[in-house]
Amino acid sequence: MSTSHVLLGLLAAGPRHGYDLKRAHDERLPQAKPLAYGQVYSTLGRLERDGLVEQRGQDREGGPDRTSYALTDAGRARLSEWLTAVEPPAPYVTSTLFAKVVVSLLAADTGTATDYLVAQRAAHTARLRELTAVKTAPASTVGDVVAADYAIAHLDADLRWLQTTLLRVADLHREVNR
């Protein structure tokens, strides 16, 4: 999962400083590894260098480094691109899927999150069908079947999660934007 995209998403609602971004990240993505401050600032540095965020003033009250950052137009475009791109259907992408849904809700709306889930489900289903075809092919060995089983079981878990999440999207939207 890409921290830079999540930070872009967290900036979609307005400028924030590093400390605030770290807190929002850890709160919204409780399954992800908590962000280290160093990582927040190094990521912001890279995003600034690439013209995706820009500095938007200093807040001297809370400590030494309280530079706030804002999304640029290029940053907004990059975020939108990420939110609509389907992840390669492979096992263990759930954390990225979850991050995309949450960031969609923060940065866009229920419709964007739903469109993404619909596209992702189609990709997962297509991959599931391909792997199932591997299992039913006459030349398949037991080894092929066992390997396909592993991927199928994990994709199926993702799909179940996608379906349930879609049901919960509206509730999540309310919670995230509270």
Add this chain to the structure above:
Amino acid sequence: MTTVLRGSGMHRAYGPTPALRGVDIEVGEGEIVAVTGPSGCGKSTLLHCLAGILRVDSGEVRFRDQDIALWTEAARSRLRRTEFGVLFQFGQLVPELTAAENVALPLLLAGAHRREARKAATMWLGRFGVGDLADQLPGAMSGGQQQRCAVARALVTEPKVLFADEPTGALDVLTGEQVLREIVHVVREQGTSVVLVTHEAQIAAYADREIVLRDGVVDATGLGLGARA
């Protein structure tokens, strides 16, 4: 692909409760179509209406370009004995009859001679790996063996369309998968079309195509949950 079965504008209610609210579905020759969706979405009702077990309240069910929804129960029943095969989750075998007698039943009802029917039944049991159980009663068989007999019985008439409603739902994962793979293998060989009702993505993945129902209508998003989100 030639369309074998086509339902259009299918409506069906149970008393005041609508189960199908205008479903359109096409099944091509030799095509396996999965019908999925959450509990209560109308998928079993759709299968029953397509198979002529239930009648639609309005809309059409065309098989070989005839609207079978207009047919009498006797005519639809004849169709199910000859052109359609039906397979449920469990409990379809007659407990007093042996495996071979169960499988021969549809042929005998269609007027076949006893010896021919027995021969075909044994052959079909063999095709599903339970040929040596021909003289056993269902009660003496495992769930997987019973379901293989039920599959053999559903296919013994070499139907044009097989309707399978959660056909592996009562079996453990491995047995269910073996039975499903055998079904897919045989229907591919025979060129039989299949309407496969399931709530599981892993089972639906055996189909060529998937139709998702939600609240009695086809959900174009495929998520089966669209409107609620």
